[in-house]
Amino acid sequence: MYPRPIPEEKPALRVLYAGFVGLILLLWLLPLFAVMLTASKTADEIMAGKYWTWPGHFNLVENFQSVFQQTNMWGYFINSLIITLPSVLLVLVFSTLTGYVLARYNFRGNALLFSLFVGGNFLPAQIMMIPVRDLMVSVGLYDTYFALIIFHVAFQTGFATLFMRNFIAALPDELFQAARAEGASPFQTMRHVVIPLMRPALAALAILIFTFVWNDYFWAIVLTQSDVVKPVTAGLNNLRGEWTSAWNIVAAATLFVAIPPVLMFFLMQKHFIAGLTMGAVKG
Structure with a gap:
């Protein structure tokens, strides 16, 4: 390897x-x-x-x-936080629950369901542009925070489920046997046995998903139109002038936008490396 x-x-x-x-x-x-x-x-x-x-x-x-004086970068920054933080939280919850079921329970369709989660990662996001945009328009969520949150949760859950399923599958079977012997329910086993051991994986996955969602530009311009809900990636594009651009200000804004994911990585670097290593042990 x-x-x-x-x-x-x-x-x-x-x-x-x-x-x-x-x-x-x-x-x-x-x-x-x-x-x-x-x-x-x-x-x-x-x-x-x-x-x-x-x-x-x-x-x-x-x-x-x-x-900060000449642009609305603070507003774009707050918009990105409103979109990114709930997306990361929901992806962690859904992928943990799904990964736990796929890793610990053998039922008819388990392999097929897992294949669907994995196969979705190979689907280019660009080919879904028109259907996703039309769907958000038809349900009245276009140009809202919920449009980006829903899409990011749906699109990132496949990769996160693959990651969490592999991590949980690598845990020793003796832990689950001991929990069953103590009379713990599946939810209690997940809460008191699995989740405490998954902290490195959760930290690593949180950093990855945070970076993916925070740095997204394509869907930020597809699903948003007004400055009220635009995240920082789409907001940076607004700093360009029609005839000329203050590239020194654009560059300074770019450095400011890069601070959150970089800071998050350095704060959780130890857990990030441990989570990636442990999550790749068993497929």
């Missing part, structure tokens, strides 16, 4: 590997560095075409002030 370590008696290969990893890391961080560099410049420097030069005057604080 994991790549074999490079032997110490092959120093040239180890140096080549380290150099290749460093190159990939540099290419990955280059766009982030460009955004930070742009967010630190003045509008005159950007208009002069000084994209990769060192800022003559660090204007980062002023650009951040302009984001």
